[in-house]
């Protein structure tokens with residue numbers, strides 16, 4: 001029997017399937033990725049590399065820095081939280097101080113209820129209203145509504161067998177702004193709380209917690225995603241971490257470097273450049289036990305021809321300056337261009353704003 005055509009058709013189908021799975025599917029998923037615009041700015045991420053940094057990418061590649069350094073920050077978990085930033089000033093916000101007292105004590109009653117609904121571990125203390133105010137025609141209806149809401153909340157709590165604490169209360173929470181209302185919870189719980197608080201007239205925002213050892217080390221505010229590399233060709237992810245990850249070197253906090261340091265002045269960019277040039281010249285000058293190879297050949301010891309002369313570099317422990325060649329400056333420009341502090345739709349970040357921490361919500365796995 002002649003099975004030739006059948007075998008050929010079978011081979012064709014299996015090759016076609018492999019091609020579809022290995023070539024076409026990734027192309028459909030990632031082929032149209034483009035830089036994302038950064039909200040409230042005219043910038044995009046990843047930005048087009050300036051010329052010098054683009055040349056630096058080639059230097060990085062040619063020197064094999066990726067043999068020991070990765071450029072991909074990993075992350076284990078993404079959790080959500082809620083930050084209350086404003087108490088709001090709607091109809092249910094009343095000033096409990098008498099008009100001529102010169103003081104203000106603004107209480108948003110709806111917000112207290114919303115906080116109690118978002119945090120079943122917190123109690124709610126009765127709000128003391130001066131007798132003169134309680135009779136006020138503006139205040140009385142708000143108080144009545146508050147009492148009704150409290151009653152409903154109590155019924156709900158009883159049904160759900162919620163026992164509220166008496167030590168920590170929503171009143172304290174509402175008094176300290178900005179404050180983390182919920183920390184490290186799931187997305188549904190956080191979104192519900194944001195909606196409750198915003199509906200109550202307050203201003204709450206979603207907080208994003210990117211978690212994992214890389215993030216704790218300060219190697220990036222979030223994980224690296226495919227979009228971070230759309231300007232790279234080839235993509236030098238690296239696979240071995242003999243040295244720290246460099247994905248976010250340009251926006252990393254100074255104390256988060258392998259050999260931490262503090263900037264001497266506020267002139268961040270140039271000090272960072274200086275420091276990286278010295279590290280490149282001889283890593284041992286910055287981190288005494290470093291195994292990072294020195295790239296002294298990227299520096300001239302004599303001042304080059306005037307037309308090509310850049311600024312000189314003063315190296316610690318030597319009174320003679322050295323002159324970084326073009327490649328050294330390009331490499332440093334490339335390193336400084338590495339940033340992961342910008343949120344993307346698929347990898348969001350929140351900027352910390354130093355919130356008060358009154359009472360941590362129960363941690364959720």
Ligand code: HEC
Nearest residue numbers: 063065067068242243244257258259283287290291292293
């Ligand atoms: C043999 C492995 C190896 C190679 C190749 C290598 N490095 Fe390193 N690198 C290290 C190690 C280990 C450290 C950590 C110690 C230190 O800070 O010097 C490091 C640290 C660094 C740091 C400081 C990072 C931090 O978090 O403090 C920079 C910047 C750096 N390397 C850049 C480069 C560049 C640019 C190249 C390519 C020219 C390169 N490295 C090649 C091993 C390597």
